Amino acid sequence: SVSFEPWKRLWKSWAPYKCKVFLWLAIRNRCWTADRLAKRGLTHPERCPFCDQEDEDIQHILTTCVVSRQVWYCIFAPLNLATCTPRQRERCFADWWRKISKKVDRDKRKGLNSLVILGAWIIWKQRNASVFDGLSPSVNSILREIKEEVGLWCWAGAKKLRELGLVLDV
Secondary structure (H helix, E strand, C coil): CCCCCCHHHHHCCCCCHHHHHHHHHHHCCCCCCHHHHHHCCCCCCCCCCCCCCCCCCHHHHHHHCHHHHHHHHHHHHHHCCHHHCCCCCCCCHHHHHHHHHHCCCHHHHHHHHHHHHHHHHHHHHHHHHHHHHCCCCCHHHHHHHHHHHHHHHHHHCCHHHHHHCCCCCC
């Protein structure tokens, strides 16, 4: 059998199934980013579409990219979790997620897990809009979309996410 460490955080959290599947693929490094495209000889962006500073791979997009790190900071700061923002040296999304989930009280973990899934999903959607539609990456547009989705997810049944009381200033 194959071990998949964050399975409980991922599959037991409230989030749409497509978002969970995306994150499962991201944690397993199975997203079609430049690193995977290059291995197969397919055309790919030379650098990260957000920061244009580093090679693109899914771990960089979700954790170490300066744009993503700013998004995570803006999400976590209102929750008094600004110290949970990924650091530049953190190269593994799953390890970072595990660390931050341990820093949160047990009763807030499910809400935090849903928020991490949502944040990663919206960052990925913005990356795709940058690559395929030519949109300029914008922290404010990512935060605006997260704010909208938080409301929709809460309305759809994400009770623990609602209990976090996330309010984003966009």
